[in-house]
Amino acid sequence: MTDTSDQLPVPQRIPSGIAGLDRILHGGFLKGGSYLIMGPPGAGKTILGNQLCFNNVAAGGRAIYLTLLAETNSRMLANIQNFSYFTLTPIADTLSYLSGYSVLEQEGLEGLTALLRSEVRSHRATLLVIDGIVTAEQAAPTVQEWKKFLYDLNVAAEILGCATFLLMQFEEGPASQPEQTMADGLIELKVRSVNMRSIRELQVRKFRGSAFLEGGHNFAITQEGIVVHPRAEAVLAVSPAELPKPLATTEQPMRMGVGITHLDEMLRGGLPSSSTTLLLGASGTGKTLLGCHFLTQGIMQGQKALYFGFNETPAQLMRKMTRFNLDASRFVAAGQLELLWQPPVQDLLDVLAERLLNAIQRLRVKCLFIDGIGGFQRTMASTERLDLFLTALFTALRTLDITTVCSVELPDLFSPTVTLPQTISGTTAMVENILLLRYVELHSQLYRLISIMKMRESGYDPAIREFRITDHGIEVASTFASAEAILTGIARFSTVTPGVPPAFETSARPLQEQQS
Known part of the structure; x- marks a missing residue:
């Protein structure tokens, strides 16, 4: 002794x-x-x-x-x-x-x-x-x-x-x-x-x-x-002892629904709790709207939610969510949802990290949507930091039991291949889930498709589905039939019965006929 x-x-x-x-x-x-x-x-x-x-x-x-x-x-x-x-x-x-x-x-x-x-x-x-x-x-x-x-x-x-x-x-x-x-x-x-x-x-x-x-x-x-x-990477460094314990092989992870019926079915009930998801897609594919669905569903499941974005102001986002019947004003007034906009000024990356983490701690957030990872990149003096920063951030959010969704804008509107921004190419290995939203052009018309590229902790439906943006937000087809018709070039146009959720079975409407 x-x-x-x-x-x-x-x-x-x-x-x-x-x-x-x-x-x-x-x-x-x-x-x-x-x-x-x-x-x-x-x-x-x-x-x-x-x-x-x-x-x-x-x-x-x-x-x-x-x-x-x-x-x-x-x-x-x-x-x-x-x-x-x-x-x-x-x-x-x-x-x-x-x-x-x-x-x-x-x-x-x-x-x-x-x-x-x-x-x-x-x-x-x-x-x-x-x-x-x-x-x-x-x-x-x-x-x-x-x-x-x-x-x-x-x-x-x-x-x-x-x-x-x-x-x-x-x-x-x-x-x-x-x-x-x-x-x-x-x-x-x-x-x-x-x-x-x-x-x-x-x-x-x-x-x-x-x-x-x-x-x-x-x-x-x-x-x-x-x-x-x-420096955020130093502050957010997590020791192995602080990481969540892995689930037993027979134990199923808790689920955080996205709030889109057929997409939740594809996800086998929703996103695993505490996981990080990347939404990949070109500009206008519906990434922000999908993220708003996720936040709204999290609130409906009794969680507090945070939007952290770089493009749309809170007023713009409120109007968008209200337009699609997502009831943002009620959630904000009740303190269940906070919208944090980061204006395009000369902020520092570590300042943004402090602002995000302080909001999470203050609100006790469990659902987080980061709209536009590229916003972090624009504040950096050295782009080489982004991979390390995001790896540290995602690991810290996981230890805090926060289910995170992040949107990533892809540079190509139409491409048979997916090209990630070089600055985050290493980040995909650190996230549990990846969803791809994309346009397809057929006979001079545009269609939207969604697919699950990766779910580390769960099985999922690998089929590509067509989706549409309606007055009620995003609606995903119940089967892959319409997506297959689009991809094989035999799409035909038809109307959908008002008030009936679309199956998109063997028909596809062009993007110009959808609500945007």
């Missing part, structure tokens, strides 16, 4: 107060640690340093912001006063702004070290930010003196329990500089231009004493200050 008295105490955390950053750091910085924040001019180092101070004070701490720059403190405060975290209230008592430039100039590194020790001790500071630390490096007569200054600063910070942050301009070069090797942690801020957009990225290069979310993470400078969006 281990003697707990011999174990070292768990280091105390000092949260940054920036939710996304604290999530990356698994709770925040460590008390008494020293951290280097590096980045080019304009990356946001000064904004972040001030935000750390104000958030620390707001949480009950005491902070010092010491600048070694030519910029005066009054000028700097004027520049940050429009951020929401800024307030004059704590400055006089718990947040102290100092300039160490004259002390460094007159007394060198020893004088600056003495100043820092004295101020941290007298102010009982829990957090210290030194802005422009490169000025101190340039004042060091030798590399050895610079190392001694950093060592003395780290020792003082640890003894006094004060987390210290050094803000420094990033310069390309070896990663063995003294300030990088001696710091407990290193955070790099980057700004890069992609397709005429400025993309800001934060990366934790080093963090002693704790695990963290590795890799790059997007951030933005907003009215709130620095807002960090952890």
